[in-house]
Every structure is written in C-alpha cells, then in structure tokens.
Amino acid sequence: xxxxxxxxxxxxxxxxxxxxxxxxxxxxxxxxxxxxxxxxxxxxxxxxxxxxxxxxxxxxxxxxxxxxxxxxxxxxxxxxxxxxxxxxxxxxxxxxxxxxxxxxxxxxxxxxxxxxxxxxxxxxxxxxxxxxxxxxxxxxxxxxxxxxxxxxxxxxxxxxxxxxxxxxxxxxxxxxxxxxxxxxxxxxxxxxxxxxxxxxxxxxxxxxxxxxxxxxxxxxxxxxxxxxxxxxxxxxxxxxxxxxxxxxxxxxxxxxxxxxxxxxxxxxxxxxxxxxxxxxxxxxxxxxxxxxxxxxxxxxxxxxxxxxxxxxxxxxxxxxxxxxxxxxxxxxxxxxxxxxxxxxxxxxxxxxxxxxxxxxxxxxxxxxxxxxxxxxxxx
Amino acid sequence: xxxxxxxxxxxxxxxxxxxxxxxxxxxxxxxxxxxxxxxxxxxxxxxxxxxxxxxxxxxxxxxxxxxxxxxxxxxxxxxxxxxxxxxxxxxxxxxxxxxxxxxxxxxxxxxxxxxxxxxxxxxxxxxxxxxxxxxxxxxxxxxxxxxxxxxxxxxxxxxxxxxxxxxxxxxxxxxxxxxxxxxxxxxxxxxxxxxxxxxxxxxxxxxxxxxxxxxxxxxxxxxxxxxxxxxxxxxxxxxxxxxxxxxxxxxxxxxxxxxxxxxxxxxxxxxxxxxxxxxxxxxxxxxxxxxxxxxxxxxxxxxxxxxxxxxxxxxxxxxxx
Ligand SMILES: Cc1cc2nc3c(=O)[nH]c(=O)nc-3n(C[C@H](O)[C@H](O)[C@H](O)COP(=O)(O)OP(=O)(O)OC[C@H]3O[C@@H](n4cnc5c(N)ncnc54)[C@H](O)[C@@H]3O)c2cc1C
Numbered sequence: 001x002x003x004x005x006x007x008x009x010x011x012x013x014x015x016x017x018x019x020x021x022x023x024x025x026x027x028x029x030x031x032x033x034x035x036x037x038x039x040x041x042x043x044x045x046x047x048x049x050x051x052x053x054x055x056x057x058x059x060x061x062x063x064x065x066x067x068x069x070x071x072x073x074x075x076x077x078x079x080x081x082x083x084x085x086x087x088x089x090x091x092x093x094x095x096x097x098x099x100x101x102x103x104x105x106x107x108x109x110x111x112x113x114x115x116x117x118x119x120x121x122x123x124x125x126x127x128x129x130x131x132x133x134x135x136x137x138x139x140x141x142x143x144x145x146x147x148x149x150x151x152x153x154x155x156x157x158x159x160x161x162x163x164x165x166x167x168x169x170x171x172x173x174x175x176x177x178x179x180x181x182x183x184x185x186x187x188x189x190x191x192x193x194x195x196x197x198x199x200x201x202x203x204x205x206x207x208x209x210x211x212x213x214x215x216x217x218x219x220x221x222x223x224x225x226x227x228x229x230x231x232x233x234x235x236x237x238x239x240x241x242x243x244x245x246x247x248x249x250x251x252x253x254x255x256x257x258x259x260x261x262x263x264x265x266x267x268x269x270x271x272x273x274x275x276x277x278x279x280x281x282x283x284x285x286x287x288x289x290x291x292x293x294x295x296x297x298x299x300x301x302x303x304x305x306x307x308x309x310x311x312x313x314x315x316x317x318x319x320x321x322x323x324x325x326x327x328x329x330x331x332x333x334x335x336x337x338x339x340x341x342x343x344x345x346x347x348x349x350x351x352x353x354x355x356x357x358x359x360x361x362x363x364x365x366x367x368x369x370x371x372x373x374x375x376x377x378x379x
Numbered sequence: 380x381x382x383x384x385x386x387x388x389x390x391x392x393x394x395x396x397x398x399x400x401x402x403x404x405x406x407x408x409x410x411x412x413x414x415x416x417x418x419x420x421x422x423x424x425x426x427x428x429x430x431x432x433x434x435x436x437x438x439x440x441x442x443x444x445x446x447x448x449x450x451x452x453x454x455x456x457x458x459x460x461x462x463x464x465x466x467x468x469x470x471x472x473x474x475x476x477x478x479x480x481x482x483x484x485x486x487x488x489x490x491x492x493x494x495x496x497x498x499x500x501x502x503x504x505x506x507x508x509x510x511x512x513x514x515x516x517x518x519x520x521x522x523x524x525x526x527x528x529x530x531x532x533x534x535x536x537x538x539x540x541x542x543x544x545x546x547x548x549x550x551x552x553x554x555x556x557x558x559x560x561x562x563x564x565x566x567x568x569x570x571x572x573x574x575x576x577x578x579x580x581x582x583x584x585x586x587x588x589x590x591x592x593x594x595x596x597x598x599x600x601x602x603x604x605x606x607x608x609x610x611x612x613x614x615x616x617x618x619x620x621x622x623x624x625x626x627x628x629x630x631x632x633x634x635x636x637x638x639x640x641x642x643x644x645x646x647x648x649x650x651x652x653x654x655x656x657x658x659x660x661x662x663x664x665x666x667x668x669x670x671x672x673x674x675x676x677x678x679x680x681x682x683x684x685x686x687x688x689x690x691x692x693x694x695x696x697x698x699x700x
Contacts, residue, residue, distance in 0.1 A: 002555065004593030006600035008699075015693045086685040263681030271678050279666055282673030286620040289613075289688060290594050293601040296692070314590045369586035370579075376562065376589060378576045 004311065007304070009296035011075035018076060022083035025052060029089070035343055037090045039260050039350050042253045043214060044090025045169065047124075053091070054124030059098050063106060067114050068122035074303040078252065078296070085256035088263075093169055097121040100247045101128035101174050105193070108232030108240055113193060117172065130248075131161040131175030131194070131218065132241065139367050142185045142238065146177040146220060148192060154227050155179075155192060157200070157220040165361070167203045167216040170196060176241050179234055189237030192229045199223065210353035248362050250298050250312035255291040255319030257358050258326045261347045262288070265330050268344040280333045287322045291315065310375035317368040320359040327351035384433055391415070391437045395444035403486065403518070406448035407471065416453035416472070420461045431606035435548045435599055442552025445650035447517070449473060449483045451545035455538070456491040463498040463532035475501075475522055476538040479662060484508045484520035492524065493538035499528035515653040540612060542662035543619040544602050550622050550658055551599045554592040557633045557651040561585060564637055581636055588632045591625035598622065608695050613687070616672040623665035626655045 029049045030038070037044045053059050061077040063069025084091045102121045105113050120126030137143045146159025159177065167173060172195050180188030196203060200223030205213045232240045262284055269277050294315045301308040330336070330348055338349045359365055373379050394413055398406045418433055420426020427433075434454060441450045449471065456472035470488025475481045477494035484490060485508050490501045505526030513519040562585060565575035575581045598618035605611035630652050634641050641648040659665070676684050 002596060003558070003589050004596040006597050006604075008604075009692065010696055010699060015696055016690070019689060019693070082689070086689075259685070263684070265681075266677060266679075266684060267681040269677065271680075273673065273677050275670055278673035278677060279669035280673065281676050282616070282620060282669030282671065283624075283665075285672055285676050285684065286617040286669070287624070289617040290598045290601075290621045292688060293597045294593065297597060311593075314593050317586075318590050318594060366583065369583045372586035372589055373582035376585060378562070378565070378582045378585060 004294065004314070006293065007297040007300040009075060009300040011079060012073055013076060015079060018079050019083050021056065022058065022080055023087060025056060026087040026089050033090060035346050036350050038088035039347055040090060040092060041085050041088055041257065042095045043092045043165070045093050046090045047093055049090060050094040050124035053094070054122060059094055059124050060102055060118065060122030063102060063118060063122060068119035075299060078299045082252040082256065085252055086259050088260045092166060093127050094121065094124045096130060096166065097126060097128040099251065100130070100244050103247055104174060104240065104244050105231065107243070110228065112228055113231065117193070127166065127170040129164050129167045129170040129173045131164060131173040133163045134160060135162050139364060144176055144178060144189065146175070148177045148179050148190070148225070150179065153224060155225040155229065157192070157194065157223045157225055159220050161218040163206070164216045164218050165214060167196065167218055168205060168213065172196060173218060174231065176237050186238040188235055190234050191231040191237045191240055192225055193231050194225050194229060198225060208357070210350065245363070246307070246309060246312060249316045250302060250308070252295050254316040254362070255288065255295060255323055257323040258351050258355060261326055261330060261351050264344040264347045265334070268342065269334070277333060280329060284326060284329065291319050291322060295319070310372055313368040313371040316362065317365055320365070324355045324358045327355050383427070383429070384436060387429065387433055388436050388440070391440045395440050395446050398446060398448065399444045401447060403447050406446065407486070410448040410450060411471065415450060416457050418454050419458035424461055426457070426461065431603040435603040438545055438548035439552040439599070442549035442654070443556045445553070445556065445654065451549065452482050455541050455545060459491045459493055459498050459536060459538065460500060462536065463534055465500050465530040465532060468502065474538060474542065476542050476662060479539070479542065480511060480519045481522045483518045484522050485510055485518050490522060492528070493534065493536055496533055496535060497531050498534040498536060499531035501528045513657040515650070515657050537612065539662055540615045543668070544606065544615050546658040546662055547595065547599045547602060547618045547622045550626065550655055551595045553651040553655050554595055554625065554629060557648060558588055558592050560648050561588065561633050561636050575636065584632050584636060588629045591629040595622050595625045604695055605691065608698060613672070613675065613691060616668045619663060620665055620668040620672065623659045626659045630655055
C-alpha cells in the first residue's frame with residue numbers, strides 16, 4: 001500500500017498571472033502593516049485588505065455567482081491562499097468564513113442563510129468564527145454541553161464556548177451544540193449559525209501569551225436564536241462538523257505559518273552564508289518544499305471530490321511540526337538579539353511566543369495521529 | 380506518463396517479488412534478461428523509451444522487495460551512454476559519480492564515469508577495484524581509474540543528483556516495506572494481553588512512521604515529474620535531504636516496535652533498514668545536500684525562495700495544460 005500517492009495539481013487558467021495579482025495586492029497594502037501583523041498572516045487583521053481581496057474577486061472564489069462567488073476552481077483558490085501566506089498578508093478576518101463557514105452554508109445551509117451571509121463573506125465584510133471548543137470539551141469534542149432547546153419562538157441557547165478565534169470581530173459563529181436533551185456523545189448534536197449581536201450572547205476576550213487579543217470566550221445566557229438558524233439537519237451536527245474539520249485541516253496554512261521567519265533568516269545572512277547556516281536553510285527548504293508537494297496533492301484530491309482525511313491529517317501534523325520547529329531551529333543556529341529592531345529579531349521573538357499554538361489550533365498531534373492510526377486500521 | 384507503465388510495473392512486481400531474498404548471482408541474470416537496463420534509452424535506439432516516472436515506479440519496487448541485483452546503476456549507466464551517443468557494451472554496467480564508491484564494480488563489465496565535464500566509458504582493465512561492503516552487505520567498491528576510457532564525451536550531467544534520485548526512489552519502496560512489516564508485527568504480537576497495535580503509544584509511533592514514508596513518496600514523485608520536465612536540481616536536493624531526515628526518524632521506530640526479533644539476521648526488517656542506512660550516505664549525505672540547497676536558496680533571497688518554488692511547479696502545469 002503506497003501511503004501517499006501524489007495526485008497531480010493542475011489548476012486551470014493562467015497560474016502565474018493569478019499569483020501576480022495576489023502579489024500586487026500585497027505590495028499595494030504592505031506599507032500599512034507592522035511586521036508582527038504580517039507574521040500572523042491568517043491570524044492577522046486588516047479589514048481594508050480583506051475588502052480589497054473581495055473586490056478583486058479573490059474571496060468566495062469557488063462559490064456560485066448568485067451568492068457573490070466567482071465559480072472558479074478550488075485549485076485557483078489554493079494558489080491565492082499560498083500566495084497570501086508566503087507573502088505575509090494579514091488575511092485573518094475573512095479566513096474562516098472563506099475557508100469553512102461559507103462552504104458549509106453552501107453545502108448544508110438554507111437558501112435564506114446563504115443569501116444572508118455569503119455575499120458579505122465574498123465581499124470580505126462578513127466574518128465568521130468557529131464555535132466548537134468548550135471549557136470541558138477540547139480534543140474530546142463529542143462531549144460538548146452547550147444546549148439549545150427548541151421552542152415556538154426559537155432556540156433557547158445556554159452554555160459556553162471558548163478559544164473562539166476572532167469572535168470579537170465576527171458577525172456570526174457556526175456553533176456546535178446539543179439539541180436533544182439527555183443525548184450523549186455524537187448523537188443529538190446540531191449546528192446553529194448564531195449572530196453574535198443576539199441578546200444573551202456575550203463575547204469576552206482572552207489574552208494569549210504573546211499579549212494578543214486573538215481568542216475569546218462566548219457565553220450564551222438564555223439567548224433566543226431564530227429557528228431558521230439551524231444549519232443542515234437537526235441531530236446531524238457531528239457529521240457536518242467532521243466535514244467542516246476536513247476543510248479546516250487541509251490547507252497551506254498548516255505549514256506556512258512561520259514562513260516569514262525563513263524569509264528573514266535568508267535575507268539576514270545574505271547570499272554567502274556560513275556552512276552551518278546554509279545547511280539550516282537547506283534543511284528548512286527541503287521540509288517546506290516536501291510539505292508543499294503533499295499539500296498540493298491533498299488539495300487536488302479534495303478538488304477531485306475525494307475525501308483525503310488521512311492525507312490531510314498527515315500534512316497538518318508534519319506541517320505543524322515544521323512550522324513550529326522553525327523558530328527554535330533559527331534560535332539555535334544564529335545569534336539573534338531578541339530585543340533588537342531588525343526583522344529577524346522581531347520575527348523570531350514573535351514566533352517563539354506564537355508557535356506553541358500552531359499544533360493546538362485545529363487539533364493536536366495526538367488527535368491527528370489518532371486519525372491516521374484509524375486510517376491504518378490500528379484502531 | 381509512459382503508456383507502457385502498467386505493463387512495466389506488472390512485470391517488475393512479479394519478477395522482484397520472485398527474486399526477494401535471492402543473492403546477486405541468481406538475481407542479476409534475471410533482471411538483465413528482463414531488459415530493465417534500457418528503461419531510459421529511447422525506443423528508436425533500441426531501448427524501452429521510458430520516462431523518469433517509469434524509473435521511479437521500478438526502483439520503488441526494487442526497494443520494496445530488497446532486490447539484491449543492481450538496477451538503478453545499469454539504468455543510469457545506459458541513460459548516460461545513450462545521451463552521450465556512446466555505444467553500450469554487453470553485460471552489467473555501473474556508475475561512478477564524483478567522490479562516490481562504485482556499487483557492484485567487481486561484477487561489472489564496464490563503468491560509466493561522469494564528472495569534470497565529461498561522460499566516459501571504462502572497460503575492465505582500465506581500472507582497478509578494491510572491494511568494500513555496504514551496511515546492507517552489498518558490493519560498494521572503490522575504483523581507481525588507471526587507464527584510458529574507450530570513449531569520452533563532454534557533458535555537464537550531474538550524476539550525483541541522478542544517483543541521489545535513484546536512492547530516494549528505492550528508499551520510498553524500502554520504507555513502505557519496513558512500514559508494512561511493522562504494522563503486521565504490531566497487529567500480531569501480543570503483550571500485556573493485547574496486540575501491540577492496541578496501545579496508543581504504538582499507534583502514535585506508527586502514525587509518525589507513515590508520515591515520514593508519505594513525505595518520501597511525495598518528494599520522489601515530485602522529483603520524477605521535475606526530471607521529466609528537464610531540470611530537477613532543486614527538487615532532487617530537497618528530496619534526498621528529506622529522505623535522509625525520514626530515514627533518521629523512521630528506522631528507529633521500525634526497530635523499536637519490533638523489539639528483539641527485528642534485530643535478528645533472519646527477520647526481514649534488516650534487509651530494508653540496512654539498505655536505508657547505507658543509501659542515506661550514498662550520492663551525497665544530508666549535510667552535503669543541505670549545504671548545496673541552502674547556498675542556492677541564499678542566492679535567491681528570502682522572497683525569491685517562494686517565487687522559485689512556485690514557478691517550478693507552475694511551469695509543469697503550463698507544460699501539461
Ligand atoms: C490559538 C488557538 C486558536 C483556537 N481557535 C479556536 C476556535 O476558533 N474555535 C474553537 O472551537 N477552538 C479553537 N481552539 C481550540 C483548539 O481546538 C483546542 O485547543 C484543541 O482542540 C485542544 O483542546 P484543549 O486545548 O482543550 O486541550 P486538551 O484536549 O485538554 O488536550 C491537552 C493535551 O492532552 C492531549 N490529549 C487529549 N486527549 C488525548 C487522548 N485521547 N490521547 C492522547 N492525548 C490526548 C492533547 O493532544 C494535548 O496534548 C483554538 C486553540 C488555539 C490554541
């Protein structure tokens with residue numbers, strides 16, 4: 001059994017021109033960005049840039065035109081993503097909506113939901129967040145307890161979500177909760193698209209160890225959510241969320257998060273580096289290049305309608321390990337003043353603090369390896 | 380992809396499985412007879428007319444079956460001669476890349492040497508062989524070229540890189556074989572009243588192993604695609620280095636989950652792990668390729684690295700579209 005047969009990545013259209021379009025947009029906006037904002041890429045914020053991407057037709061690229069989309073291929077979208085990441089563009093505000101919430105609404109949502117959310121998402125103006133984790137439900141997601149009771153007026157929601165990225169900027173949260181009283185584990189779960197300005201919904205900041213306000217907790221105190229907020233089928237939340245996680249785990253953001261530091265290292269040491277630094281650059285390049293081949297192949301499989309669950313878990317686990325090791329390897333190999341003003345100093349200081357999260361968000365190594373082991377028939 | 384790939388793979392699968400465990404003396408005549416050596420020689424020159432994807436497929440199967448006969452060496456030797464327009468003599472041809480041992484030299488009927496701007500064919504009598512042995516017990520000879528070649532043609536072909544690609548391809552097969560043995564072993568070996576496969580620590584280790592094998596498979600396939608496109612210096616450097624890293628990470632896992640049985644000469648695991656250990660050093664070590672690649676990247680500059688990586692796959696897309 002060949003573990004990873006390479007699936008050819010053959011996007012339609014003029015690929016270099018598409019890359020250039022993204023690079024030009026970045027060049028036009030980069031004077032406004034701090035180096036830390038750029039380092040955050042898909043966690044970084046710039047509303048004007050998100051809107052500019054929308055105007056350029058680079059959001060909702062694969063969605064039907066009737067919802068503001070552009071009916072382009074998933075592989076063209078992939079090219080835009082990798083260019084944004086490699087170019088260090090703060091594209092975090094719309095990232096989740098474009099990556100998973102929009103596609104989930106297209107697949108499972110009602111007509112009303114699509115019309116309400118998708119055009120704004122494609123313009124880069126409507127943002128969404130992921131309401132999965134709870135204080136007592138992390139890796140063990142099937143243990144969620146937030147509860148929505150169906151009444152004549154709507155869903156009455158009580159409970160708490162946590163670690164919700166970007167909720168303080170977002171308009172709505174696609175939330176996994178229990179809709180069947182007394183149900184256990186994967187049974188009785190549903191997804192609601194909850195507008196965050198709903199009375200009874202409170203978003204509170206959690207400051208991360210890098211000092212950022214990035215994630216949040218969301219409290220639901222008897223919040224009344226319209227019946228029309230149900231996404232897909234009542235009780236089918238687990239199945240839907242599995243599909244959402246597949247979209248969440250398979251992209252190029254799972255290995256390129258610290259690419260800016262590699263750029264800074266190369267530029268700092270110049271065209272004739274010492275042998276040991278040249279070797280480090282070579283090693284990082286080899287890992288990055290290999291991950292890209294694997295990621296392209298996985299994207300091509302997804303685009304071909306296959307369901308590469310194991311491949312996606314492999315790319316995310318290897319990719320997270322690489323992007324997380326990069327700052328440590330740079331720190332070990334070169335003298336860097338962590339309080340210094342250079343790009344290399346600032347980026348290294350930043351990535352040392354932010355990289356521990358790379359292998360947590362979207363599922364930990366143990367969880368991903370569990371998925372792989374299952375695919376291998378070991379469990 | 381070559382039209383004959385399916386046929387070729389079927390033939391190689393059958394033959395190499397048959398030869399699994401056979402020594403050089405019995406294996407080589409059958410491999411020679413099957414004609415694999417002319418895989419890359421154009422059809423109008425009497426060869427198979429295959430592409431690098433075919434080479435990958437066949438070498439991967441050789442690695443998978445721990446084939447004791449030379450295969451990469453004669454394929455590359457015939458390729459070099461065909462490219463240089465030098466007629467190939469009968470028998471086993473092997474290759475001499477700069478600074479490398481010459482696999483199977485003691486058995487060879489000729490050595491194709493490439494480097495210093497030339498490809499040259501040496502026949503027995505024009506060189507002396509000092510025998511050496513690889514970690515897998517295979518002939519890894521040192522060759523002293525004492526006489527003149529029968530033919531020499533100017534060429535800047537990078538045989539070190541082609542040899543490195545061959546070892547990446549073989550390693551992808553050997554890693555799969557070691558991985559399959561490991562899976563089979565943990566599914567059947569019982570300790571503490573359970574199959575080893577039921578322990579999470581073991582599952583996680585094998586998941587890591589699969590990731591490494593996957594990385595080598597992907598990098599090997601990407602190299603073959605780049606070679607078929609023309610220049611693959613960047614890809615081969617990255618792939619050989621990534622393969623070294625994968626060997627570093629996964630061979631210890633294979634041995635760990637096997638326990639003592641995997642450390643015996645009878646059990647098949649060592650046929651694969653010993654070869655992998657040797658290939659890691661052959662045709663450029665990790666640090667050799669890391670430095671070569673790192674220097675090339677340093678010249679590209681920080682942004683240039685990404686531009687190069689993207690452009691290299693884009694031109695393949697353009698060629699296929
Ligand atoms: C920056 C950041 C952003 C995030 N954004 C979001 C978001 O937007 N929305 C959202 O819903 N969530 C978000 N998360 C939460 C993330 O999904 C969880 O952190 C993750 O699923 C792990 O859950 P946990 O933190 O509760 O850790 P735990 O599940 O408690 O795990 C702690 C450790 O125990 C290990 N472990 C757990 N179970 C097992 C097991 N069965 N076997 C072996 N080891 C095990 C884990 O691998 C881990 O190493 C975010 C997290 C971070 C760090």
